[in-house]
Amino acid sequence: MSTGYHVFGVQGVPLVQPGDDLAALITEAMSRNGQTLENGDCLCLAQKIVSKAEGRQVPLAAVTPSPEAIALANETDKDPRLVELILSESTEMLRKKPGVLIMRHRLGLVGAHAGIDQSNIVHGEGEEALLLPKDPDASAATIRNTLRDRLGIDVGVIITDSANRPWRLGTIGIAIGAAGLTVLDDHRGGVDMFGRELKVTLINRADAIASAAILVMGETTERLPVAVVRGLPLTVGEAGDQTAALIIRPLEEDLFR
Amino acid sequence: MSTGYHVFGVQGVPLVQPGDDLAALITEAMSRNGQTLENGDCLCLAQKIVSKAEGRQVPLAAVTPSPEAIALANETDKDPRLVELILSESTEMLRKKPGVLIMRHRLGLVGAHAGIDQSNIVHGEGEEALLLPKDPDASAATIRNTLRDRLGIDVGVIITDSANRPWRLGTIGIAIGAAGLTVLDDHRGGVDMFGRELKVTLINRADAIASAAILVMGETTERLPVAVVRGLPLTVGEAGDQTAALIIRPLEEDLFR
Numbered sequence: 001m002s003t004g005y006h007v008f009g010v011q012g013v014p015l016v017q018p019g020d021d022l023a024a025l026i027t028e029a030m031s032r033n034g035q036t037l038e039n040g041d042c043l044c045l046a047q048k049i050v051s052k053a054e055g056r057q058v059p060l061a062a063v064t065p066s067p068e069a070i071a072l073a074n075e076t077d078k079d080p081r082l083v084e085l086i087l088s089e090s091t092e093m094l095r096k097k098p099g100v101l102i103m104r105h106r107l108g109l110v111g112a113h114a115g116i117d118q119s120n121i122v123h124g125e126g127e128e129a130l131l132l133p134k135d136p137d138a139s140a141a142t143i144r145n146t147l148r149d150r151l152g153i154d155v156g157v158i159i160t161d162s163a164n165r166p167w168r169l170g171t172i173g174i175a176i177g178a179a180g181l182t183v184l185d186d187h188r189g190g191v192d193m194f195g196r197e198l199k200v201t202l203i204n205r206a207d208a209i210a211s212a213a214i215l216v217m218g219e220t221t222e223r224l225p226v227a228v229v230r231g232l233p234l235t236v237g238e239a240g241d242q243t244a245a246l247i248i249r250p251l252e253e254d255l256f257r
Numbered sequence: 258m259s260t261g262y263h264v265f266g267v268q269g270v271p272l273v274q275p276g277d278d279l280a281a282l283i284t285e286a287m288s289r290n291g292q293t294l295e296n297g298d299c300l301c302l303a304q305k306i307v308s309k310a311e312g313r314q315v316p317l318a319a320v321t322p323s324p325e326a327i328a329l330a331n332e333t334d335k336d337p338r339l340v341e342l343i344l345s346e347s348t349e350m351l352r353k354k355p356g357v358l359i360m361r362h363r364l365g366l367v368g369a370h371a372g373i374d375q376s377n378i379v380h381g382e383g384e385e386a387l388l389l390p391k392d393p394d395a396s397a398a399t400i401r402n403t404l405r406d407r408l409g410i411d412v413g414v415i416i417t418d419s420a421n422r423p424w425r426l427g428t429i430g431i432a433i434g435a436a437g438l439t440v441l442d443d444h445r446g447g448v449d450m451f452g453r454e455l456k457v458t459l460i461n462r463a464d465a466i467a468s469a470a471i472l473v474m475g476e477t478t479e480r481l482p483v484a485v486v487r488g489l490p491l492t493v494g495e496a497g498d499q500t501a502a503l504i505i506r507p508l509e510e511d512l513f514r
Binding site for chain 2: 004005006007008009011095097100102104108109110162165166167168169170171172173174183184185201202203204205207208209211212214215216224232246247248249254255256
């Protein structure tokens, strides 16, 4: 039973450019800080730096909005080129009103703007937007494998994002990519401490770890896009390693489309 | 800037009975464990022990279901007495289907069964159900004030619960009561690190802390209903202390009723 863990940020990770080797940038920053990544750590990376490293920055000047995007942009008071990107990244629009566009991203994530954001990116000649990584679970696995190959250590990796929720104010951390850890801890079919059957206890560890990490990562100007969670068991129960894709509730169970 | 914090569980908190003094039970257990509560700690308590201490356990045999509750129980395959309790604790039904009843609790919390649960409570002669605390923010404030009066220390207190979300599987921790900390960290109107205006960055620290705590508290048989989060600033920005009631999204902003 875990009785304690530690969460700390990694200072001094440089601004990330397309093509950067994130595993190297992080371990080099940690080394400068006198920090060492250890076996069993869970390394949490903000989605923004993964997207930047993977070249997911799009200049809006290069986007030609469709008539559908232009109409929707008018309805929602948004830039038609941004709306074009949002539509191209999404499979479904759930809600719209002026200033608000709630989409289902092709990865299954539901939220504002299909995860596209325009903060904390360097805007060159014009406006730019940053898309989510193409396959965040694969991004997490690549970083995990790179660290294993180079350092001989086994770590969990989570790509975190900030998410809003329909009935609660304020963003929390969520895991949009994961490798090397149990994402959903399944107690369904187990019993509680008085022997009563537990009917609905499926615990989302990856989102909880992402939220724990975001408390030190900062979301504005803190320049701390990486955090380490140390002392939590990476895998629990019989599930072993899982991906963040498992978190997406199947469409047929969705009561709030 | 915080670069690290620690989360640990408090072992040996005894089974809680109605009328119990939670602050005393927790500090006594910590003392037996060689642990000490410190100034600036955030003490996280599972809703269940707060409800139990406040006598919110209801024997189903004492509940007479209304015709409305009986009809809804038939539709949803539930015990009519449990449905009667759910209705009496709620202000609105959002969704129903066999096995599922999504309600808006009178506190504004949206979730299954109006927060009522039947696990990890001692069932006496018959079935029992445990309601949420009457006023979890007041419960948190009482515990905080008690600890300040007795020990001369200032701690944050969060009453945690497990919550499901519409589009993501697996429960995460949420704060249903809070005292002595900044719950919502408001960066709206600020700028990102390249000077761009941040439009929607309101960070829910209390829910993130609750999620961090739940990673050590366990939700099944672990008997760890209390965790301490140490090393995070309790108050940030200009907001000062806030309550968990602030988290509830106003009805007029709700796009998913």
